[in-house]
Amino acid sequence: MKILIVHAHPEPMSFCSALQREAVETLRAQGHEVQVSDLYDSGFNPIASSADFGSRKDPDYLVYALEQRHGYTAGGIAPDIQSELAKLLWCDLLILNFPVFWCAPPAVMKGWFDRIWLSGPIYGGMRFYERGGLRGKRALCTVTIGAQEHMYQPGGIHGSLLDMLKPVLQGTLAYSGMDVLPPFVAWHVPYVSDAERKSMLLEYRRRLADLGSAEVLQFPRMDAYDNQLRPLANLQDRESLCLVKSL
Numbered sequence: 001m002k003i004l005i006v007h008a009h010p011e012p013m014s015f016c017s018a019l020q021r022e023a024v025e026t027l028r029a030q031g032h033e034v035q036v037s038d039l040y041d042s043g044f045n046p047i048a049s050s051a052d053f054g055s056r057k058d059p060d061y062l063v064y065a066l067e068q069r070h071g072y073t074a075g076g077i078a079p080d081i082q083s084e085l086a087k088l089l090w091c092d093l094l095i096l097n098f099p100v101f102w103c104a105p106p107a108v109m110k111g112w113f114d115r116i117w118l119s120g121p122i123y124g125g126m127r128f129y130e131r132g133g134l135r136g137k138r139a140l141c142t143v144t145i146g147a148q149e150h151m152y153q154p155g156g157i158h159g160s161l162l163d164m165l166k167p168v169l170q171g172t173l174a175y176s177g178m179d180v181l182p183p184f185v186a187w188h189v190p191y192v193s194d195a196e197r198k199s200m201l202l203e204y205r206r207r208l209a210d211l212g213s214a215e216v217l218q219f220p221r222m223d224a225y226d227n228q229l230r231p232l233a234n235l236q237d238r239e240s241l242c243l244v245k246s247l
Contacts, residue, residue, distance in 0.1 A: 001212070003027055004091035006037045008098040008109040009144075015189045015197055016144040020097045022201050023142070026208045035087050039108045045080065046111020052078045065119040072120045084116045093138045093211060094178070096168070100145040103164050113172050122176050129222050132177025139173040140211065141165065141183040142204070149187045161185065162217075174219040181214050 005023055009016040020036070027034050037044070050056070053067050054076035071077040077085075088094065098105045117123070122133040143165075145152075152161035162169065165183065173180045184207050186200045225231055 001092040002033045002035075002090055003093045003095065004035050004037065004087050005095045005097055006039065006109065006112060008039045008096075008106045008112075010040045010106075012041070014099075014144075015186065015200075016097060016099050018197075018201065019142055019144065019186065019204055022204055023095060023097065023208060026205050030209070035091070037084060037087060037112075039112060044084075044108060044112060046108045046114070048111070048114040052081060052115060054078070065124075068118045069120040069124065072118050077118075078115075081115050081118075084112065085118060085121070088116060088134075089121065091137065093140065094173075095140045095142055097142045098144075100143055100164075105168060117172065117176065126222070128175050128177070129220055130177060131222055132175060135177030137178050138181060138211065138216070139178040140181045141168060141173075142186075143183050144186045144189045146188065146190050149185075169217065170219050174217070179216040180219070181211070181216055 005020060007017070007020045009020075011017065020038075024034050024036060039046075048064055050062050050067075052064075053071045055071070055074060056062075056067055057070040058066070068077070096105070096109065098109050101107075104110070120133075124133075127133060143161075145161075147158065150156055151158050152164070154160045158164070161183070169180050169183070184204055186197075186204075189197065189200075
């Protein structure tokens with residue numbers, strides 16, 4: 001496979017960064033092609049603005065998504081966006097490698113989505129979920145978190161981690177057409193022993209060996225809705241309309 005790893009951690013010696021290095025080493029040893037976008041190390045600009053477009057369809061009023069579409073067609077997108085988009089469209093598998101900061105990925109990764117997930121090639125009109133521009137690709141979130149696993153289960157004090165990551169898993173990855181694998185989670189990372197962290201790396205290595213055939217999370221499908229995106233009457237209670245798998 002062709003694999004893009006997008007890494008977002010400010011500390012190169014962190015366990016999150018160790019997971020990223022493990023993925024590169026393991027996947028290349030398996031014969032895959034791997035590219036890495038290290039957002040902190042590269043100084044990626046996460047701020048979506050009018051500066052992202054060399055020429056504007058409407059120079060007087062910025063509608064960012066419409067200017068994305070125009071810029072992509074006219075070749076007027078900023079070079080860093082063009083570079084990252086090319087890698088995204090190139091890959092068969094996208095791995096997002098990040099710590100959980102305040103119940104979400106770091107801001108730089110959100111900015112990567114904002115700027116790289118272009119209206120036009122990625123989504124637009126009724127082109128989302130299984131009709132999205134990234135259909136046929138797979139995605140995996142590799143996550144480090146300080147909390148213990150029982151705290152992020154259904155009924156736990158913080159609720160399900162899948163629910164917390166829904167803006168990424170469903171609102172970004174699945175929405176764009178990707179098949180989304182259950183996230184790999186390294187729990188309680190700052191507080192466990194070195195031996196436990198080494199065990200997590202070994203577990204991650206095993207997980208990386210099964211990326212092509214692993215079961216994916218279930219999300220809405222366009223064929224379960226009418227042309228105004230209302231659920232079809234006979235499908236309203238079906239599990240296929242919602243994310244049903246838990247960690």
